[in-house]
Amino acid sequence: MSKPSLILSAIALSLSLCSSQVFASIDGMKPKPVEGAPLGYIIHNPYENAPLTALVTLAGHTISGVEVTVHANDADGVSLTYQVDDMRVMDEGGVPIFGLYPAFMNTFTVKWTENGEQKSHDYKMLTPDIDMGFSESQWAKAPLVEVEHVDADFKDRLYFVNWTNADGKAAPLMHNNSDAPGAFSWDGKPGFFIIDTAGDIRWYMNPYTTHDAKTYDNAGYAMGMNVTKDGNMVWVQGQGWKKMSIMGRMISEHSLPGNFIDASHEGIEGANGNIFIRAAAKDYRTADGRLVNTIRDQIIEVDNTGKLVDYWDLNTILDPMRDAALLSLDAGAVCLNINLDDAGHQTTEEDLAKAPYGDIHGVATGRNWAHVNSIEYDPTDDSIIISSRHQSAVIKIGRDKQVKWILSASKGWSEKFQDKLLKPITADGKPIWCNEKGACQDKDFDFSWTSHTAYLVPEKGTLTVFDNGDGRDLGQPMFANEKYSRSVEYKIDEQNMTVQQVWEYGKDELGYAGYSPVTSIVKYQADKDSMMSYFASAGLFGLGGGYGNLKMDDTTGKVQSILVEHRYGETKPAVRINIDSHDMFATGYRAQVIRANEMLK
Structure with a gap:
């Protein structure tokens, strides 16, 4: 063969090999389903935010009537079965798989209809272990769940649980007073997870993709998660709020409106479709000319684009100088601001007067005088209901920014508010006498103290409140x-x-074992006509914690929270689940009932 022929042959062979390698490479990069799989391949954690989810792709198939069962991990486990709307399958680009076990070879069954034929297939998938972040004081990878009791008709329950704790990367950014900064410095790894009634974690949020302590927009505690009418999750986090599907698809992320900062505690959708957020105001000019950042005393209403619709400035609506409740507090327990050095010390007038401006309890705008921790929207009269921990009060305020009523002891409320104070009565309508500090003659009534959460029960015409109980009377x-x-x-x-x-639960049934100085929730559940309660910080100060009796021992800082659900009107729990901390001073914040069918519609 001549030299030119050899060269041409070599070039042809080279092009042939290159061409085959290109096509082989392209084909090899494309994921393939395992042999025998009737649909497409499986994507683990499709949006990177929910590691115990997966997606079965369609590979061109058109399917309907989808039902998924994630089978129990053992004889004591709980199988999860849910339906997926046809439009949701198209929206996801496949069948969403929710509720996988961590570090386990899961088995799940997908049933569907295709071309008029009923089909079913069993899939297997290995999942990674739980990783919600780690710190040097941690002894377990996640809060420790122990199921004490579950009635048969509640075994299908799923509970979302929110914990808060810091790690070594938390809070490198802060503003306001360096001795008592605003809520921005209260930063920590997100602790969102879902448990079943066997005590297994079936979902958690990836802390590394949803939080970044080094960036202004993504730092901050993830708190106040609520489920929206369209079946998604909304919560607040530092300088903004987020909306995400249970599959981990981040639907939207919004910064707070320009004049507001430091969102924490509550982000909730109202019946009007807007989001109500507890925030603070920046560069606020007080009556005496000081320029401060306010603390946990602004309620803002935004639409789904994040645009400000309205706001309630509690400094002008209420009285920032009222100190009756503040003087009764255990200074060591101020929700996010837990300071062991002050635990057992009852706040004094001197403390309030000398408090630096910033996130420390004290009177006057610029200090934590209100500490609002929940918001409820009442569509019947276009008003809001707030729980104010540091006023030991639940308060209803109209769109016109006028107070409608106050549920609180009467001491310290100025003449302006005296006719807004609700008067306690018995079941047959007789007045109950209470002194100005809220101690009542009839022991079937008590006010709520340093409360967390106040939510309406439209089905019953009532209001639920979690009464934390610090500063009682x-x-x-x-x-x-x-x-x-x-x-x-x-x-x-x-x-x-x-x-x-x-109705009440906890005083006689749990006593000090259920005492939760901060956080917690109670909320009515219409689907089972029940009350779900979470005593989220029980045991925070240990066996000897509290006023005049604090002692550091092996129990201090180790929360033993209690989640219960009762049939309406009963005091014997249908469900009791104990959730112990996995890290020093990590504490539960809230819990919610999760309904997979509604969140995958």
């Missing part, structure tokens, strides 16, 4: 173990300005 007990927390339900007559207590 505007004081501290002689012994710490006299403290208790309650889930409580009130019936309010706005026309006659009266309030009746109709």
Whole structure:
């Protein structure tokens, strides 16, 4: 063969090999389903935010009537079965798989209809272990779940749980006063997870993709998750709020409107479709000319684009100088601001007067005088209901920014608010006498103290409040173990300005073991006509914690939270699940009931 022929042959062979390698490479990069799989391949954690989810792709198939069952991991486990709307399958680009077990070879069954034929296939998939972040004081990878009791008709329950704790990367950014900065410095790894009634974690949020302590927009505690009408999750986090599907698809991320900062505690969708957020105001000019950042005292309403619709400035609506409740607090327990050095010390007038401006409890704008931790929107009169921990009050405020009623002891409220105070009555309508500190003659009624969450129950015409119980009767007990927390339900007559207590749980049933100095929730569940309560910070100060009796021992800083659900009106739990901390001073924040069918519609 001549030299030119050899060269041409070599070039042809080279092109042939190159061409085959290109096509082989392209084909090899494309994922393929395992042999025998009737649909497409499986994508683990399709949006990177929810590691215990997967997606079965369609590979060109058109399917309908989809049902998924994630099978139990053992004889004591709980199988999850849910339906997926046809449009959701198209939206996801496949069949969404929710509720996989961590570090386990999962088995799940997908049933569907295709070309009029019913089909089914069993899939297997290995998942990674739980990783919600780690710190040096941690002894377990996640909070420790122990199921104490579940009635048969509640075994299908799924509970979302929100914990808060810091890690070594938290809070490198802060502003306001360096001795008492705003909520921005309260940063930590997101602790969102879902458990079943066997105590297994079936979902958690990836802390590394949804939080970044080094960036202004993505730092901050992830708190106040609520489920929206369209079945998605909305929550607040530092300087913004997020909306995400249960599959981990980040639907939207919004910064707070320009004049507001430091969102925490609550992000909730109202019946009008807008989002209500507890925030603070930046560069706020006080009456005496000071320029401050306010603390946990602004309620903002935004639409789904993040545009500001309205706001409630509590500094002008309420009285930032009222100190009756503040003087009764255990100074060591101020929700996010937990300071062991002050635990057991009852706040004094000198403390309030000398407090630096910033996130420390004290009177006057620029200090944590209100500490609002929940918001409820009442569509019947276009108003909001707030829980104010540092006023030990639940307050209803209209769109016109006028107070409609106050559920609180009367001490310290100025003349302007005296006719707004609700008057306690018995079940048969008789007045109950209470002194100005809120101690009442009839023991079937008590106010709520340093409350967390106040939510309407439209089905019953009532209001639920989680009564944390610090500063009860505007004081501290002689012994710490006299403290208790309650889930409580009130019936309010706005026309006659009266309030009746109709149900409580925790005072007698749990006592000090359920005392949760901060956080927690109670919320009515219409689907089972029940009350779900989470005593989220029980055990925070240990066996000896509290006023005048703090002692550091092996129990201090190790939360033993309690999640219960009751049939309506009962005090014997249908569900009790104990959730212990996995890290020093990590604490539960809230819990919610999760309904997979509604979140995958």
